Amino acid sequence: MCCSSSIERDKALMGEPEAFDISAVKGMKFFDPHVHMTSRTTDDYQAMADAGVVALIEPAFWLGQPRTGLDSFRDYYSSLIGWERFRSSQFGIKHYCTIGLNSREANNESLAEQVMEILPLFVYKEGVVGIGEIGFDDQTAAEEKYYRLQLELAKEAGLPIQVHTPHRDKKKGTQRSMDIALEHGLDPYSVIIDHNNEETVKEVLDRGFWAAFTIYPFTKMGNERMVEIVKQYGPERIMVNSAADWGISDPLAVPKTAALMKMRGLSDQDIELVTYRNAITAFAQSGQLDEADFNAQKNVDLTEKFEGNTILRGGQQPRTDKSSIIIS
């Protein structure tokens, strides 16, 4: 996510865009445990399916601007469990979600109170694999209050926790998030600390938490750095995600990182752990995630409808040929 960027800078840092060569990881399966599909297009679902993404988790987050009323939260949570899950299913991708009050909007206390009241209605729904993403943004007292309340909710519901660590003052924010989770008696094995970097990874792993990494251009983790981290720390309790959202982000970050890992000599087994298996192990603690569901999802009927709506707009065919230069 965020913020100021320019085409000139993109080019200076990244060069001209290049087509992604999937052949290095052809046939592998991927799980993106953090991606905001609500803000992505249907084309992204197609591309993800083609690249081997078989399942994903969509954490509840903010919309880029603060919501001003409770109903917007209610509709958003409902869409994660409803329309978005359906849209994903149309591409053979199993869609799970985590539900929570994000850190930025925790600062609107009167609204946050109301959101806390409706959260229990959503966290027990089928396919909700955790409370998330919660934690700190600018590390205010209000953020801490709602983080703690949601940790208690997770404990009561027996759900894993997906912790968003702040962009700014990350090291302290990460340490504080872990300290508070332990203070509430949570098993670090049920807590996924997200958006790690070179400065936070060691402590997160040493203290027994899961360390998730977001491959996101410019702001978070680059995938060359990611390869080095897996080389240094090994694949245990590490997972890779895209956190793709409305920013300049890449929903293919997980398969691309796997391809790069392959090219840089990591074993297939290690790649599988950090881009697929570890996330399943961590979030399956919710009792709401079963690999068998991924296969069931494979039998796609693109003519299905969701409450009378379909992703196929007037007269569209179920699939377009992306290799053709003609868009008809």
Next chain:
Amino acid sequence: MKRDDTMAIQEALSAIVKSNVSADSQNWLESVIQSADQSNKISQAFVMVPRKTGKSVIQLNEAQKVSIAAAGISYISNWTIDRLCRVWLLSNLNAADQEKLYATVDRLFLSAEMSEAVALYSALPFLAHPEIWVKRCAEGIRSNIGSVLEAIMENNPYPSENLDDAAWNQLVLKAFFTEKDIRHIVGLDERANLELALTLIDYANERWAAGRKVHPQLWRLVGKFINAEIFEHLKVGLMHYDQIEQRAIALAVAQSDYQPAKDYIHTFPELKLALSEGNLNWDSF
């Protein structure tokens, strides 16, 4: 901004608004201000302003330049007329009923599009009861819209005069993150604090670990607080041999009282020379 200046500011703004809008628009603005139902009319007019005024950058005559300089608001000289007009309208809201004032402005914030949000945050120093806008200002820093952040961070005296340390530090940190012009943050040096310095050093370490450069202005906020621990981080920075970062660290050290760091800088002949020539200053970064 000092309360005694309020009248002078109000007069300066009125004069500039008048000389930058048509006679029709001037009459319309007058009728809005003088309306019996002032807060509703101003709210509506606030939204309509660009249709009536256009969006050109304001033109100032010499006398106006002098008056805004005297009032300490020279920074408005590159504003557009719609932004200035909106700020001026808000500054005319009746301040006697604090609750009503708050409700009126808050409602505008809740439905603001980008240019409106820019004008609203720009208006904070011109509104009565500065203490009631603190939370709103802190909320604005959470925005990720560049122009809105600039309206809060750059050339705006409200944050440094009113925010608590936590929100202030967040503003500065976010300004580095979003690549705002740090030199335009009002009160930057006066509000430097140890907590912020330590946070910025963590940030610098993160940048280095990611193979990125560190903004030289960051060291400006560290200088005053250099101690044995911070000195160790500075040494790491100096070892990157990035000439701009090195010079900024050298300048920060020169402005500190920590002798071991001063002695260490002198072991770099080129930094010693740059300092002795006396032409290193924060405006040069």
